[in-house]
Amino acid sequence: MPIKKFVNQAVLVTAVSGSVIALSLPAQAENWRGWNIHPPGYPNTIALEAFAESVSERTEGRIHPQVYNNAVLGDQPDAIEQTRNGALDFANFNMGPMGPIVKETNVLSLPFIFSSVDHMHEVMDGEIGQRFADALAEKNLIALSWFDSGARSLYNTSRPINSPEDVKGLKVRVMNNDLYVEMIEALGGNATPMAYGEVYQSLKTGVIDGAENNYPSFQSSNHYEVSKYYSLTEHLIIPECLCIAKASWEALSPEDQEIVREEAIKASEMQRRLWVKGSQESREIVLDAGVNINEVGDKSAFQEKMQPVYAEFIEENPDLESLIEDIRSSH
Structure with missing residues (x-):
């Protein structure tokens, strides 16, 4: 199906x-x-x-x-x-x-x-x-x-996102989690926690400029109808x-x-x-509907912007620093 x-x-x-x-x-x-x-x-x-x-x-x-x-x-x-x-x-x-x-x-x-x-x-x-x-x-x-649950990427109504500068000033819906708020703010955007069911109308009316999710959710929620730029930042991969x-x-x-x-x-x-x-x-459905999908070839600029997010997290959870390091050094 x-x-x-x-x-x-x-x-x-x-x-x-x-x-x-x-x-x-x-x-x-x-x-x-x-x-x-x-x-x-x-x-x-x-x-x-x-x-x-x-x-x-x-x-x-x-x-x-x-x-x-x-x-x-x-x-x-x-x-x-x-x-x-x-x-x-x-x-x-x-x-x-x-x-x-x-x-x-x-x-x-x-x-x-x-x-x-x-x-x-x-x-x-x-x-x-x-x-x-x-x-x-x-x-x-x-x-x-x-x-x-796939990789979550940014999508919006304004422009392709190829670098953190492209996020500046965008109002981006995120899940209700401080880490996700800090993530968008570190990129220069305005994070807007919001119930998932409110996102479609908020994109349509301009209350927000964008959101972030995986391909299946972007498509099945019909967000692709009102948000024509999907950029493969793949910033969150949550099992x-x-x-x-x-x-x-x-x-x-x-x-x-x-x-x-x-x-x-x-x-x-x-x-x-x-x-x-x-x-x-x-992916094929949203492409056929005219969505502009762009690869983000070099994610290092985005990753560098996350350093303050990591620093604050480790400061609050020093016992988890070794777990973070083990994951990041495992590839």
């Missing part, structure tokens, strides 16, 4: 893979509830539902996961708390809003912490990723695999987790833990493949 249809499917009830529901479940089946912010057909949703189906099949119904889409069980901060206390059993969480709970994950929101999406995969699938998983485990979240509630995880036998872990890794591999395909489809 093309990504352009993702957000056009308003679903008022949960969408659960039908094949997950077994005709007869064992008396002791664990009925797992899973949180997902995305709609049916989205890469993450497809991967989560495949995870649920495979876990149910391989455990012969001992674990019976159901995926609740479109954030019907609450927004992400609520869902994080519900999963931590065991009210939800599993979820797909972005690490951006995880910072207030697990401070180590704020490192993943630092601009240009990763040099590319492949670099992010390499880091998160290795020893450094396990350090983030350990930090999450201390807060009752077991991260079994890491999903992709997501497939997380299990610690209580649910510890209730499993070692054999079932192994099954769940294996299927979580398979789900991550599927999600990443689907993400690449969907991103390419979205």
